[in-house]
Amino acid sequence: xxxxxxxxxxxxxxxxxxxxxxxxxxxxxxxxxxxxxxxxxxxxxxxxxxxxxxxxxxxxxxxxxxxxxxxxxxxxxxxxxxxxxxxxxxxxxxxxxxxxxxxxxxxxxxxxxxx
Amino acid sequence: xxxxxxxxxxxxxxxxxxxxxxxxxxxxxxxxxxxxxxxxxxxxxxxxxxxxxxxxxxxxxxxxxxxxxxxxxxxxxxxxxxxxxxxxxxxxxxxxxxxxxxxxxxxxxxxxxx
Numbered sequence: 001x002x003x004x005x006x007x008x009x010x011x012x013x014x015x016x017x018x019x020x021x022x023x024x025x026x027x028x029x030x031x032x033x034x035x036x037x038x039x040x041x042x043x044x045x046x047x048x049x050x051x052x053x054x055x056x057x058x059x060x061x062x063x064x065x066x067x068x069x070x071x072x073x074x075x076x077x078x079x080x081x082x083x084x085x086x087x088x089x090x091x092x093x094x095x096x097x098x099x100x101x102x103x104x105x106x107x108x109x110x111x112x113x114x115x
Numbered sequence: 116x117x118x119x120x121x122x123x124x125x126x127x128x129x130x131x132x133x134x135x136x137x138x139x140x141x142x143x144x145x146x147x148x149x150x151x152x153x154x155x156x157x158x159x160x161x162x163x164x165x166x167x168x169x170x171x172x173x174x175x176x177x178x179x180x181x182x183x184x185x186x187x188x189x190x191x192x193x194x195x196x197x198x199x200x201x202x203x204x205x206x207x208x209x210x211x212x213x214x215x216x217x218x219x220x221x222x223x224x225x226x227x228x229x
Contacts, residue, residue, distance in 0.1 A: 002158060002160065004158070033217075035219075040221065041221060042119070042121075042204065042219040042220050042221040042222060043159070043204065043206075043219040044219075045216060045217065045218070045219075048214075048216075055214060056211075056214045056216055058216070090158055090159070092158075103149065103161045103164065104161070104217065105161070106151075106158030106159045106160065107158050108156065108157055108158045109158055
């Protein structure tokens with residue numbers, strides 16, 4: 001158990017819809033990262049938040065947005081969903097901004113299926 | 116642009132033998148390299164890392180070797196055990212100012228046969 005909690009574990013929805021994925025980081029961790037893993041793809045970095053502020057942005061689509069709340073949990077919002085958005089979405093957390101060794105602690109992921 | 120490449124999607128070895136997982140990278144600015152292990156229905160878990168200023172790091176049965184001139188690193192597991200069967204991701208870190216970003220490879224599925 002990494003201490004990172006993600007909900008829901010599974011989600012099935014239709015094209016054009018909007019979903020929200022939720023992540024609670026490990027106790028004491030200030031950074032939250034979102035990654036997408038599509039079929040045959042590695043973990044694609046989407047976005048990082050540190051203590052409530054956006055810290056770094058990766059290959060995140062404009063239809064996607066995220067935020068980190070004062071209690072440090074984070075939400076990833078995916079809108080106007082397309083078939084190609086079907087993927088595993090992982091949340092990870094770290095104490096700082098990754099300066100030490102870069103080690104991240106991952107949740108179990110949220111599997112999104114868009115039909 | 117795949118900056119971290121794991122060219123072998125899968126690897127099968129016998130229990131007790133050595134497993135060697137390979138990773139190539141293109142960005143010379145990477146300063147830390149990490150290996151993560153992932154079991155089905157679980158998130159990736161950190162396994163071992165190496166700084167770019169070192170060429171070897173060992174932790175029990177796991178050893179990571181870094182060849183900077185070849186931009187290549189490898190993970191050795193000796194002896195391999197059936198419980199090691201998992202997907203292994205290679206990751207590399209780059210610093211951009213005060214931001215640190217991890218880039219992952221696509222992973223290699225290791226199967227250790229009893």
